Amino acid sequence: MRLSLNLATQPMRRDRPILVASAVVAALLCVTLVALIGLALTDRRNMNESRAVIARVQAQMAKTNAAQAQIDAQMRLPQNATVLYRSLMFNQLIRRKGISWTRIFSDLEKVLPHNVRIASIRPTLNGKDELSLEMVVAADTPEPIIGFIGKLEESDVFGDVSQTAQVPQTQNDPFVRFHLTVTYDQKL
Secondary structure (H helix, E strand, O other): OOOOOOOOOOOOOOHHHHHHHHHHHHHHHHHHHHHHHHHHHHHHHHHHHHHHHHHHHHHHHHHHHHHHHHHHHHHOOHHHHHHHHHHHHHHHHHHHOOOOHHHHHHHHHHHHOOOOOOEEEEEEOOOOOOOOEEEEEEEOHHHHHHHHHHHHHHOOEEEEEEEEEOOOOOOOOOOOOEEEEEEEEOOO
8 A cells, every 4th residue: 555645844736837838928928019019119100201291291282272372363453354354255255166066967967857847956055064955846746846855865965855845836836846955965
């Protein structure tokens, strides 16, 4: 028979694996701390560079805005207002002159039925240089005009059609008249 005898005042514990694991975790935490400090310093340096770039851009923008304000103030002077007005008028005339009547009639010829007549056409330009045609069309009955509106909407050159008025037949005028506004995609 064998007896185990322990003469130590405290029983033996196995603390070595716990101490080794604690040392490894502490080393990993130190490495992680160093990496985080490095990332924070890099981030701070990048932020400082970004702030410097933003400051330079804002300074350039302030200079540009000041120059633009000076030019605008000069353009508002009474002696320059007439020149500005004339240049706007000439630009508008050039845009209006750029409308090709031949092309308008050529495109309308492709969609206009034989029994529909165009009484009047008035092209208009909006502020975005989009062209629309205000037309008065006439026919013996409304059906051909409705077919014409359908062909306009299906066309790749003409766009949305809005009807502003319809004038029925009278004793003096044997035609039904429709007042239409259609967008037209003519490149100016």
